[in-house]
Amino acid sequence: MTQPAPAGKAAGGEDRLKHSPIEKAHVSLGAKLVEFGGWMMPLSYPGGTLAEHRRCRESAVAFDVSHLGTVRIDGEDAFDVIQNELSNDLNKVAPGRAQYTHLLDESDGSVLDDIIVWWHPDGAFDVMPNASNTTRVRDAVGGVDTTAQRVVIAVQGPQARRKLSRLSADAAGVDHFGVGYFEFHGARCTVAGTGYTGEDGVECAVPAEVAEAFWDGVMEAGIEPAGLGARDTLRLEAGLPLHGHELGPGITPLQVGLGWVVGWSKDHLRARGPLERERREGPQRVLRGLVAEGRRPPREGNAVEAEGVRVGQVTSGNFSPVLGKGIALALVVTDAGVSDGDRIAVRIGDSDLPVRVTDPPFVREGKPANAPSAG
Numbered sequence: 001m002t003q004p005a006p007a008g009k010a011a012g013g014e015d016r017l018k019h020s021p022i023e024k025a026h027v028s029l030g031a032k033l034v035e036f037g038g039w040m041m042p043l044s045y046p047g048g049t050l051a052e053h054r055r056c057r058e059s060a061v062a063f064d065v066s067h068l069g070t071v072r073i074d075g076e077d078a079f080d081v082i083q084n085e086l087s088n089d090l091n092k093v094a095p096g097r098a099q100y101t102h103l104l105d106e107s108d109g110s111v112l113d114d115i116i117v118w119w120h121p122d123g124a125f126d127v128m129p130n131a132s133n134t135t136r137v138r139d140a141v142g143g144v145d146t147t148a149q150r151v152v153i154a155v156q157g158p159q160a161r162r163k164l165s166r167l168s169a170d171a172a173g174v175d176h177f178g179v180g181y182f183e184f185h186g187a188r189c190t191v192a193g194t195g196y197t198g199e200d201g202v203e204c205a206v207p208a209e210v211a212e213a214f215w216d217g218v219m220e221a222g223i224e225p226a227g228l229g230a231r232d233t234l235r236l237e238a239g240l241p242l243h244g245h246e247l248g249p250g251i252t253p254l255q256v257g258l259g260w261v262v263g264w265s266k267d268h269l270r271a272r273g274p275l276e277r278e279r280r281e282g283p284q285r286v287l288r289g290l291v292a293e294g295r296r297p298p299r300e301g302n303a304v305e306a307e308g309v310r311v312g313q314v315t316s317g318n319f320s321p322v323l324g325k326g327i328a329l330a331l332v333v334t335d336a337g338v339s340d341g342d343r344i345a346v347r348i349g350d351s352d353l354p355v356r357v358t359d360p361p362f363v364r365e366g367k368p369a370n371a372p373s374a375g
Helices: 023-028 049-058 078-085 131-141 160-164 208-220 228-237 272-281
Strands: 032-036 039-044 061-064 071-073 097-104 111-119 125-128 150-156 179-184 187-192 201-207 285-292 303-306 309-320 325-333 343-348 351-358
Touching: 023 032, 023 208, 039 049, 039 228, 049 061, 049 228, 061 208, 061 228, 071 078, 071 131, 078 125, 078 131, 097 131, 111 131, 111 187, 150 160, 150 208, 160 201, 179 208, 187 208, 201 208, 228 309, 228 325, 285 309, 285 343, 309 343, 325 351
Parallel strands: none
Antiparallel strands: 032 039, 061 150, 071 125, 097 111, 111 125, 150 201, 179 187, 187 201, 285 325, 285 351, 303 309, 303 343, 309 325, 343 351
């Protein structure tokens, strides 16, 4: 009988996963590596996810997010291509700025991927999709997949810029949602004031040949490593959507409170008809935050119930280190009339978990934000 291939291996023994150019550095730090979006990436380090989460809220951590794709688009028609194929309006920004945007399904306006676009000061664009969607996005906008040529290090937390300035003042000094350059070991690097934690910070795209030295420099600056486990709990506390959970097939920007990502006044807007109809009639379901009475969190797929009637489904759930309670995001039908502060329930197995409804985010600047105690 054929034995299953080891994690990350195809049946023939070849490695079917992609690896960060600085994977050896993670291994040397004791990282637990897991498969995510077709990559082997650090889930956590020996201190554990909770410690990494708290360190990001209180000080500064560094994530290797090289699994995110990068598609480089330049040339005279680059602006028009992105303007026509992605949802947001590039006229809102300018060279040297970043923009959050979506790739939409023409048929129903649902989100095929959510994307950050870095508009370089020199006029080129880096379109940065989720790990598993790089090919889909490249097929839509063209360009060159440069993912393998760089490492992306996200330095996040209230002390991120101060500590990073020990390594590069230019990297630390980029504005929030600004895009700029810095030099490291003779190589030009790109930096943006973006992130996915709800904290201040930057993301540095560093050529692969100098990436390990840059990572080591970040560690020497007193910034500790963090894995994808903490990145997920941080983004959940911040109420940030994750593709495949709060975004995906059948889920439009309007349903998750992201109508501002749609460039309504653009000459060409993918799925304009379905989106304008939904805007006119109102979405049939909306994204809500849920806070549990205790530490037990709702989980993805759990039913949301109001007075014993199913009214929605949890899209993401976990324990919040800041609140000390279980939290979740859920899509809830609009007709249920569920409002902020209402006490409802999440069905887990044969039991109900009491929760209170709130508007995300759950945490802002490291402190509870409009997330009432359910106790």
